[in-house]
Amino acid sequence: MARTPSSRRRRPVKLYAGLGIVGFFALIALVGPVLVSGAGRISADSMARPSGSHLLGTTDIGQDTFKELIVGTRAELEICLTAGLLAMSLALLIGVTGGYLGGKADQVLTAVANVFLVLPTLPLIFLVADLVHPKNPFVIALIIGTTSWAASARVLRGQTLSLTRREYIDAARVGGESHRRILVCEIMPNLLPVIAAQLVFAFIGALLTHAGVAYLGLDNSSNVNWGTMLYFANNALALQRGAWWWFVPPGLCIALVGAGLSLINLGIDELVNPRLRVPRARAVRRRMESVATAAEVDEKVTA
Amino acid sequence: MRYVLGKLGFYLAALWAAVTLDFLLPRLIPGTPVDAVLARMSQHGSVPPGERKALELMLGGPHGSVVSQYFQYLGDLVRGRFGTSVTYYPVPVSAVIRQSILWTVVLVGVATVFSFTLGIAFGTIAGWKRGTWADNLIAPATFLAAIPYFWLALLALYFLAGRFGLPVAGGYDTQSVYVSFSWPFISSAIGHAILPAATIIISSLAGWALGMRNMMVSTLAEDYMVAAEARGLPRRTLMIGYAARNAVLPSVTGVAIALGFVVGGALITEQVFSYPGIGTALYQAVANSDYPLMQAVFLVITVAVLGGNFLVDLLYAVIDPRTRRRA
């Protein structure tokens, strides 16, 4: 990757914004449950509007929505992280191995990936979740992770294929490096940008899938996370009863984290692919006008 | 041609995998689903004598080996015998599916086509006009693409239907119209489809647009774009026939991948809007432990997705001439 002189690089606004948003929620996930006490406490104050004592009102059984939201952040992000990492690990294992080995092994692995790719995920999760009845939140993360790795695997395989065909890999092999060493030292570093982008996609996918799954009632009802909050809110007909404070914030948080992750991806994309760094037309014109006048002055000096 | 046959082979294999999975799943449940199903059925009415045997063949029982059950199952599938539904007893499963699938296909199909077309169009223009105001749309589009679909749908329901009186739930106005090819029915159906379709379109449009925009920016830097501009071709031809035509290719691949999610999304859409489609059927089946229906719906959904993928692969071969000759 060519280095651009730092004066040329525009500030990666998107990347910073995305990292900021995600970082904010990660912070809440880390310290929130510690700072907030009394979450989940049932009271008689049912479906109360936001007020001084309840920042985001209460649920139908009088729980403080704001506290639920804070506490649920950690659980939600944990599920998202677990499922995403799992999906990514599977994608790496199958995609990179297939792309590197080629031949029969590749064909088999690709076929497996294609089958998973083509199976409709949500109905599958739906069925499996119903049959298994997950109690542990990690089980649902497991299910999501094992069903959503295929698209990333395909992308990684494509990238690995193009990298493996290059001469420096042949050179390494002739030089006697073991497969594992080649994979780790030569190929992986070049895959990093793609891996990063796919990892973020995996997180986004896990987040949205879990939201959908929980909303449909498939997550254990004793778990507290944004998805189950939406499930309960829906069951209690929160919207119809006007209790927007219960329904809107969890969804908004999901959307914000999702958007933050997407911004990170767009930011990485711009860093890696300089073509996407399109300078503003107006700024370029201004720069060029100043160049033109500078050129006139310059001509007299160097003729 | 080789390409087509190869793809066909793959899809048949995937189909077989799905069918087999469908066969195995009920047999993996602890306990005997057959008894549970029969119990539920008898709550609705008397159960005909052959039902137990039929259920056991479908869901697993002591008759014969698993292998022979498997082939019997396959045979039944081919003949379209899925058994009787528990939820809608005594309506046969095939009838339930036949009624509900049309709703889903029309709603989701039309919405997806719209979403894709509009999204690609916006992405093309945004990419073409890079470096201008169009870039400011990226951040809001990203946000839009990250919104959980059902949340958006429910909000839409709350704000628009409740307040402005747009038709809310159901596929059509059950009180005033009957299912038929008459205009009152069709207009009612369309009216009821507007909100769900709109939510599908809004939530997925941004995704297509963003992808297309990025591809356009990459494509515009290609050599053949400069060469085409040098030939004095009009801007419209350059943007559509040269740039977009190349930039859209990855998105078409994306459609194939998205099809699976589209169907899954239909599940949620139908739940939110109480739409009488196949997603609702699945949901009901799960809620009522209606294994025959569950099995059949999952199969139908999978077949639909596989079929859709196959069609998209064919389409891809048409629009990218390089795939017709596998190097």
Next chain:
Amino acid sequence: MNIRSDVTEPVLAVRGLSVDYAAADRVRAVRDVDLVLHPGEIVGLAGESGCGKSTLAYAISRLLRPPALVTAGQVTFTGVDGSTVDVLGLEDEELRSFRWSRISMVFQSAMNTLNPVRSVRRQLHDIFRAHRPAMSRDERDERSAHLLELVGIGRSRLDGFAHELSGGMRQRVMIAMALALEPEVIILDEPTTALDVVVQRDILREIDRLRAELGFAALFITHDLSLLLEIADRIAIMYAGRIVEQAPASEIRIAPQHPYTAGLLNAFPSLRGHRRALHGMPGSPPDLTVPIAGCAFAPRCPYAIGPSHDTPPSLLQEGDHAVACHLYDPRYSSGPPQALREGRFEISGDDSSGITGDISSDDEGIKA
């Protein structure tokens, strides 16, 4: 084909053209270039990579993209009917219709210049639709087929795609496209560089034959001077963004005036003749982000004199031979040293670093 350089109005006249790249470090890629093309002649433009020849070509064809910017100069096109066009001043629709119909371009053979998802036929039709809307579909088909046959490709290839063609065939299609509207000028930017020598020769012959048949003028850009010696009528040598020598091809070959030209000529072997030590030129082209004092070639020139290092040389014309070198400027020098007069590029008389090659005293070109 007779070259009426002394009689006729030039079809393309470039005067004082300068192009900069407005990056963080401003690169002065083309500096004050004068170049003239007469109807029906082939002018070669030679120079090493990075000397600015492609930038010049793109500037003339109005294909420069930001951050490249024309900072000075004029490009004037004079048609057969005598009307003049200020090429740099054209905008929008005027520019679009001017493109390809008066000046067309053949791009580097290494570039993929054909739309990969559109058939050859459609791409040819696009040209006609854009510029000759009155043509009917059959007329377009007929003309497209004719063009392909003109460059030696069967009309069966019309419905083919870029990936089905070999490199040589792709270039032929490029040439066919360039001829589509019968332009008066064709700019060829390294059209054969990425092709093997056999194909290269075929294409060169094709170009020469077409030029004789159709009468267009051509600006042929390449780093391969030996190629130009065969095909060009006049040759301009470019170095560090400037034209340093311009003369009829025969004169360049026999009596190069600029030390850089001599260096180039001495740097490649010939198939016939005596064996001789080959020399490269020590050093490398200057950094174009820095304003250059004096002659840009001076640091590498074995014949540099005092003024070479601080006074930029102007292009001096004598007859039809122009050279930008102080050695020919009576104000600074009484004349070039004997070694240069004999066309040698001698670095302090030490021949040990050469590679043995051959140079023929009797080079024949393949000029048709």
